[in-house]
Amino acid sequence: xxxxxxxxxxxxxxxxxxxxxxxxxxxxxxxxxxxxxxxxxxxxxxxxxxxxxxxxxxxxxxxxxxxxxxxxxxxxxxxxxxxxxxxxxxxxxxxxxxxxxxxxxxxxxxxx
Amino acid sequence: xxxxxxxxxxxxxxxxxxxxxxxxxxxxxxxxxxxxxxxxxxxxxxxxxxxxxxxxxxxxxxxxxxxxxxxxxxxxxxxxxxxxxxxxxxxxxxxxxxxxxxxxxxxxxxxxxxx
Numbered sequence: 001x002x003x004x005x006x007x008x009x010x011x012x013x014x015x016x017x018x019x020x021x022x023x024x025x026x027x028x029x030x031x032x033x034x035x036x037x038x039x040x041x042x043x044x045x046x047x048x049x050x051x052x053x054x055x056x057x058x059x060x061x062x063x064x065x066x067x068x069x070x071x072x073x074x075x076x077x078x079x080x081x082x083x084x085x086x087x088x089x090x091x092x093x094x095x096x097x098x099x100x101x102x103x104x105x106x107x108x109x110x111x112x
Numbered sequence: 113x114x115x116x117x118x119x120x121x122x123x124x125x126x127x128x129x130x131x132x133x134x135x136x137x138x139x140x141x142x143x144x145x146x147x148x149x150x151x152x153x154x155x156x157x158x159x160x161x162x163x164x165x166x167x168x169x170x171x172x173x174x175x176x177x178x179x180x181x182x183x184x185x186x187x188x189x190x191x192x193x194x195x196x197x198x199x200x201x202x203x204x205x206x207x208x209x210x211x212x213x214x215x216x217x218x219x220x221x222x223x224x225x226x227x
Binding site for chain 1: 114116118145147151152153154155156157160168170200202204213214215216217218219220221223
């Protein structure tokens, strides 16, 4: 069973629009990582936010973390067709050495 | 490019057979983790190896076993294959430690189909 949940499950937008997806997790974490996956291939690491951080930016990506609500959000600004992929959040629990806990993912489709 | 490689890319086996999947971690990474990803779901943690010792396991039966070697390569072995073992198997390497900045870098995966 999944340890986290992403919302929405699927998102369809046009190029140039922003894409926002949310993630909730269940246990106390040391960090939360976002990954992208294209067509059932390997996961590409996008960004890591530590448990003592509230917001982080990397290029067109903006991640927030609210540890009191056990939730995170990923914003992709000015989306491109190449951003079409599944996006997963994964929490690194503070009591479980190295065992990433993934949600079920958000499938994003960006149309030209 | 994460520097993590996996082989083979695809594999087809029949029920009851045994399979070995291989992974080569980034140089310098002492930790390798294996995940199973069923279609339409997020990856599920199988186990983790640190310096050739298993140091964490998810809810997988003992017929899932692993090895890690000093040259940053590792194996996932699955005995007595079942239909439900059909999935994408991912390995991830990291420096380990589970700390605030511990990041796992994934390979491209091996797609296993059990008939």
